Amino acid sequence: MKTANEKARQYKKFQYYFSSILSIILGLIIVLPLFYAICSGFKDNINFDSYPPRILPETFTNLSNFIYIMTKTLIPRYMLNSFVIALSATLVRLIFSTLAAYAFAFFNFKGKNILFFIIVGTMMIPSEALLISNYLTVSKLGLLNTYTGIICVYFVSASQVFMFRQSFKTISGALRDAAYIDGCGDILFYIKICIPVSKPVITALGLSSFINVWNTYLWPLLVTNKEKMRTVQVGITMLSNSDSNAKGHIFAGIGIILIPMIVLFAISQRNMVRGISSGAVKG
Numbered sequence: 001m002k003t004a005n006e007k008a009r010q011y012k013k014f015q016y017y018f019s020s021i022l023s024i025i026l027g028l029i030i031v032l033p034l035f036y037a038i039c040s041g042f043k044d045n046i047n048f049d050s051y052p053p054r055i056l057p058e059t060f061t062n063l064s065n066f067i068y069i070m071t072k073t074l075i076p077r078y079m080l081n082s083f084v085i086a087l088s089a090t091l092v093r094l095i096f097s098t099l100a101a102y103a104f105a106f107f108n109f110k111g112k113n114i115l116f117f118i119i120v121g122t123m124m125i126p127s128e129a130l131l132i133s134n135y136l137t138v139s140k141l142g143l144l145n146t147y148t149g150i151i152c153v154y155f156v157s158a159s160q161v162f163m164f165r166q167s168f169k170t171i172s173g174a175l176r177d178a179a180y181i182d183g184c185g186d187i188l189f190y191i192k193i194c195i196p197v198s199k200p201v202i203t204a205l206g207l208s209s210f211i212n213v214w215n216t217y218l219w220p221l222l223v224t225n226k227e228k229m230r231t232v233q234v235g236i237t238m239l240s241n242s243d244s245n246a247k248g249h250i251f252a253g254i255g256i257i258l259i260p261m262i263v264l265f266a267i268s269q270r271n272m273v274r275g276i277s278s279g280a281v282k283g
Helices: 004-040 064-072 075-106 112-124 127-140 147-154 158-168 173-181 186-197 199-214 218-223 232-242 247-278
Strands: none
Touching: 004 247, 064 075, 064 247, 075 112, 075 147, 075 158, 075 186, 075 199, 075 232, 075 247, 112 158, 127 147, 127 218, 147 218, 158 199, 173 186, 186 199, 199 247, 218 232, 232 247
C-alpha cells in the first residue's frame, strides 16, 4: 500500500503537470490571434480568399504590406503620438501615485483613512461615465487636438496609489525614524529608500500603464479630429475604413503596432510578476 508521503508526492506531481498543461493551453489561446495577425501581414489578397483558410502565409519574404504601411500611411506618425502620450502619462502617473502613496503610508493626518477609501472607491466608477464631463473640461480649456488634452485624464490612478501604498507599508517605520535621526528628510527617504525598494512594483505598474494608454481608443478619438494627432488604435480603424479591400495592409499595421508591446512584455514579465506579488504583501 502507498504511504501518505507517496500519495502526497503523487498529488503534487499531478498538480504540477495539470497546471503546466493548463498554462500552455491558455497561453496558446492568447498567443494564437497575435501570431495570426502578424503572419497575415505577409499575405496578399489571394491568400485571404483561399479555402480552406491558411494560418501561415506562402512566404515570409513578402514585405510589401509592411513597406506600404510605413511609407504610404500615417502609421509611423500615429505610433509616435501614442509613444509620447503613453510615456508621458506613465511617468506623470507614477510620480503622482508614489508621492500620494508615501503620504498615506507614513504620514498621520486627520481624515487619512476616509480620504484613502474615497480614492480607492473611485476605482468602481467606470471611465466611460466621465467621458462627457472630461471632454467638456478639456474643450473649455482649449486642449483639443493637443498632447496635453489627451494625456491629462491619465495623470492619476487610484489603483496605483493603492499598490504603492501597500509596497511602502512593507518598509519598517523604525527605518524611517532612524533616517530622520541621521538627517534624512522625507524627500531623501522617498528617493533613496522607497523608490529603490519598490522597483519591481514600479516596473509592473509602469508597464501596465504604458500598455493601457497605448491601447486606449475612445478618449483619443473624442478629443482629436486632426489626422496628425491620431493615435495608433484610432489610426488602424481609419485605415480599415479607407482601404477595406487591402486586408494585408490592415494586418501588417496591426502587427507593427503589436511589436513594441510584445517586446516590452517579454523584457519585463519577470518584474511584473514580482511587482504584483510584492504590492499585495501588507494591508
